Amino acid sequence: MTTRVPLFIAGEFTQSNSQQWIDVTNPATQEVIAQVPCATQDEMDAALASAEKAFQSWKETPVSERARLMMRYQALLKEHHDEIAEILASETGKTFEDAKGDVWRGIEVVEHAANIPSLLMGETVENVARGIDSYSYTQPLGVCGGVTPFNFPAMIPLWMFPLAIACGNTFILKPSEQDPLTPTRLAELFVEAGAPEGVLQVLHGGKEQVDFILDTPAIRTISFVGSVPVAQYIYRRGTDNMKRVQAFAGAKNHCVIMPDANKQQVINNLVGASVGAAGQRCMAISVAVFVGKAKAWQSELAEALKGVKPGPWQDKNSAYGPLISPQAKQRVESMISKGEQEGAQLLVDGRDYKVEGYPDGNWVGPTFFSGVKPNMSIYQEEIFGPVLCAIEVDTLEEAIALVNANPFGNGTSIFTSNGAAARKYQHEIEVGQVGINIPIPVPLPFFSFTGWKNSFFGDLHAYGKQAVRFYTETKTITARWFESDIEASGPNMSIDL
Ligand code: NAD
Numbered sequence: 001m002t003t004r005v006p007l008f009i010a011g012e013f014t015q016s017n018s019q020q021w022i023d024v025t026n027p028a029t030q031e032v033i034a035q036v037p038c039a040t041q042d043e044m045d046a047a048l049a050s051a052e053k054a055f056q057s058w059k060e061t062p063v064s065e066r067a068r069l070m071m072r073y074q075a076l077l078k079e080h081h082d083e084i085a086e087i088l089a090s091e092t093g094k095t096f097e098d099a100k101g102d103v104w105r106g107i108e109v110v111e112h113a114a115n116i117p118s119l120l121m122g123e124t125v126e127n128v129a130r131g132i133d134s135y136s137y138t139q140p141l142g143v144c145g146g147v148t149p150f151n152f153p154a155m156i157p158l159w160m161f162p163l164a165i166a167c168g169n170t171f172i173l174k175p176s177e178q179d180p181l182t183p184t185r186l187a188e189l190f191v192e193a194g195a196p197e198g199v200l201q202v203l204h205g206g207k208e209q210v211d212f213i214l215d216t217p218a219i220r221t222i223s224f225v226g227s228v229p230v231a232q233y234i235y236r237r238g239t240d241n242m243k244r245v246q247a248f249a250g251a252k253n254h255c256v257i258m259p260d261a262n263k264q265q266v267i268n269n270l271v272g273a274s275v276g277a278a279g280q281r282c283m284a285i286s287v288a289v290f291v292g293k294a295k296a297w298q299s300e301l302a303e304a305l306k307g308v309k310p311g312p313w314q315d316k317n318s319a320y321g322p323l324i325s326p327q328a329k330q331r332v333e334s335m336i337s338k339g340e341q342e343g344a345q346l347l348v349d350g351r352d353y354k355v356e357g358y359p360d361g362n363w364v365g366p367t368f369f370s371g372v373k374p375n376m377s378i379y380q381e382e383i384f385g386p387v388l389c390a391i392e393v394d395t396l397e398e399a400i401a402l403v404n405a406n407p408f409g410n411g412t413s414i415f416t417s418n419g420a421a422a423r424k425y426q427h428e429i430e431v432g433q434v435g436i437n438i439p440i441p442v443p444l445p446f447f448s449f450t451g452w453k454n455s456f457f458g459d460l461h462a463y464g465k466q467a468v469r470f471y472t473e474t475k476t477i478t479a480r481w482f483e484s485d486i487e488a489s490g491p492n493m494s495i496d497l
Contacts, residue, residue, distance in 0.1 A: 003034040005180045005204060007043055008187045010050035011197030016043060016204070022177045027093040027322040028312045028361040034091075036180045038205035044212045047201040051143040051170040052218055054198025059140050059168045061196075063117045066166050070114040073162065073193035077107045077186075084185055088154055089313035091179040093321030093362075096313055098277050105442070106158030106186075109463050112445035116166040119468045132480045138472040140168030141220040141244075145213035147174045147234065149226040150324050151280045153182035159449070159462045160223045161190075165199050167471040172201045172219065174209050178324055214238050221470065223462070224248065225282075228382070228454055235457035246458035246470055248282070248451055250382040251410035255285045255439060256399045256425065259293040261415035265437070266297065267304050269415070273439035275308055275366040275386035278320045280328075282455070283411045283433070283440045286383060287372070288390045289399045295392045298370050302347040305366040305388070311355050322362040323385060329362040332385030336367055339378035339389075344369040350386060374402065382408070396421055404430045409452030413439050432456065 005024070006013040016037030024034040039047070058066075077084070085099040094102065112119075122136035146160040153176060161171040175183035187202050203209050213219050214237045221244040224234040231249035238245035255273065257266050273285040290298060311318030323329045333351045340346050350365030364385050372379050372389040379389055393399050403412055413435030414425040422436045432452035435441030443449060448464035450456075460470035 002032055003181075005034050005036040005184055007037065007039055007047070007204060008184070008200065008202035009043065009047045010201075011191065013184075013188070016040065018043075020205075022206070024091055024178065024180060025325075026090060027324055028355075028358050030326075030360045034181055036177050036204045038177075039203045039209050041212075044203060044209065047172055047203050048143065048216060048218060050198040051172055051201055054196060055140075055142055055170045058165075058170055058196060058199050061168070063120060063168075066168065067114050067116050069194055070110055070116065070162055070166055073190055073195075074107060074110040074114060076189045076193050077103070077110060080185075080189060081107070084154060084182060084189075087185055088179070088182045089321075091181050092150065092153065092324065093313060094277060095318050095321055096316075098320070099313065102152050103154045105152075106155040109155075109158050109445045110162045112463065113162040113166040116163075116468075119465065120167065120472070122474070128478065132478060134476060134478045136474050136476040138167070138468070138474055141471065141473055142169060143172060143219050144169045144221040144223070144471060145172045145174070145219045146223045147210050147213065147226065148176055148183070150176040150178040151277075151282070153179040154186060156225050157183045157186055159225075159467075161200055163463060163467045164221075164223075164471045165195075167468060169220075169471055170199045170201075172203060172213060174203050174205065174213060177204060177206055180204055210234070211237075214243070215241060217241070220244065222246075223470075225462075231457055244470065246460060246462065247456070248449070248462065249455050249457065250384075250408065251282045251284075251451070251455050252287060252379075252382055252406055252408040253283060253285050253411045253413075254287040254289050254399075254403045254406070255412070256289045256291060256396070256403070256414045257294045257297070258291050258396065258414065258416035258418065258421055260417045260421075261294065261437075262417065263294075263297055263300070266294075266415045267301050269439040270301060270388065271304050271308060271366075273413075274388035275305065276320055278310065278323050278364065279386040280324065280384055281440070282451075283442055285413070285439055286387065286389060287379065288388055289402060290390060290392050291396060291399055292394060298347070298390055301390075302368050302370075305348045305368050308366045310353065310363055310365065310386070312358055312361070320386065322358075323364055324362070326362055328384070329364055332364050332383055332387065335378055335381065335383050335385070336387060339369050339372070339376060339387075342376045342378070343371070344373075344376055344378060344389070345371045374405070396424065400425065400428050404428075407454045410455035411435070411441055411451070413437075413441060
């Protein structure tokens with residue numbers, strides 16, 4: 001019998017009464033490995049009631065106890081690291097190494113959440129006026145909501161609920177319906193770590209369940225990660241409903257290659273950053289901008305990309321796995337055909353890729369276009385597949401102008417041995433996360449994940465100090481005590497001031 005993914009409501013894993021179930025498939029074989037429900041209205045109401053009830057006691061739980069929950073959770077996640085990575089690999093098709101990375105980057109955020117007492121510290125100023133002090137506290141908001149994408153089913157849920165809960169909130173998570181087994185395991189381990197009933201709920205489903213989170217007034221915030229159209233929809237509808245919203249969206253990340261860079265390092269880094277994880281990373285490099293004489297390196301890069309072999313996650317030699325679904329494969333292949341029709345030079349073609357023993361997998365081989373122009377659809381749209389587009393320019397200034405004209409602003413990098421060029425790039429580029437000789441500059445959790453422009457809608461970003469501000473309200477107190485009251489309190493008052 002196929003596994004039916006449970007909902008997690010009021011501290012219990014329960015089977016849904018839904019009539020609507022979605023198949024979860026192994027993307028390397030199309031085998032149905034589980035079915036996930038679309039939670040019913042009653043189930044969503046029960047999740048909300050549980051989260052609201054739990055908030056009343058959780059917000060009063062001392063911050064050091066909340067920190068200790070995160071310490072225990074971090075230890076358990078580490079203990080079960082490989083087991084979670086196996087579940088993750090089986091439902092996403094990611095290689096085992098990549099799946100372990102997905103889990104590890106999430107564990108790091110839990111580690112950060114264990115520092116919550118320091119992160120919550122407010123500010124104080126004595127004597128703002130004679131005899132008057134001011135100080136601020138950060139207090140939790142209530143029930144927070146999160147909606148996550150398929151491509152990092154461990155890391156992205158862990159960007160959200162540990163910090164929100166450490167701040168004293170309760171949380172309703174709606175994970176991607178394409179890989180719900182990993183977030184379910186994360187919830188099981190959270191219970192094992194001692195999470196009190198109701199602080200976390202996991203509701204499954206699609207648009208209807210997301211709309212519940214968007215439209216329910218008692219859910220105070222929504223954290224979203226996914227595609228641009230859905231992020232815009234979430235931001236508009238969420239803010240229209242007067243919620244605090246942070247919506248992380250798609251990307252088109254450029255890597256600028258200066259002729260003074262180390263050629264071999266550039267090629268090695270570009271291969272992994274462009275087609276690794278089948279290009280299904282929001283920080284993947286999808287555009288290589290070759291400056292001046294570096295243009296000549298493209299044929300060597302093409303040869304290196306030809307040597308990259310995707311395959312099943314169980315095979316240690318697989319460089320990356322299949323795309324998440326047959327629809328994703330079809331979309332990526334049709335984008336490749338469009339690029340060819342628009343006149344880009346297809347130096348490596350990943351269409352119709354075959355992996356022995358896996359005839360039904362959603363494979364797309366490494367793909368490399370040279371001579372790409374900014375008006376081509378392969379440049380303008382996020383492909384989200386193992387496809388790298390190369391553009392040639394003559395100067396660093398031209399490269400900067402190109403990147404800044406792009407509507408996305410998630411990540412970018414520059415490869416150079418010239419400090420002045422790197423400094424100019426980091427200063428002038430209108431992108432939120434910049435790598436210098438680092439192709440995928442994802443910040444560690446004590447910073448924040450800071451995409452710009454169409455890659456992010458909102459003000460406060462994920463994890464780091466910004467997330468703590470997102471999940472809390474600041475209360476500022478101005479206090480005066482009258483010395484005359486000390487004397488007024490009677491003969492037993494014998495404190496020397
Ligand atoms: P998606 O937008 O299709 O789905 C994301 C979530 O939204 C899922 O939980 C899904 O059930 C829900 N959803 C889908 N359609 C909806 C609708 N019409 N109304 C309400 N909810 C809806 O994204 P995906 O395919 O799962 O993930 C890939 C995308 O996520 C890519 O565009 C990628 O760049 C982006 N992404 C961005 C970041 C970032 O930090 N900027 C990180 C990871 C992924």
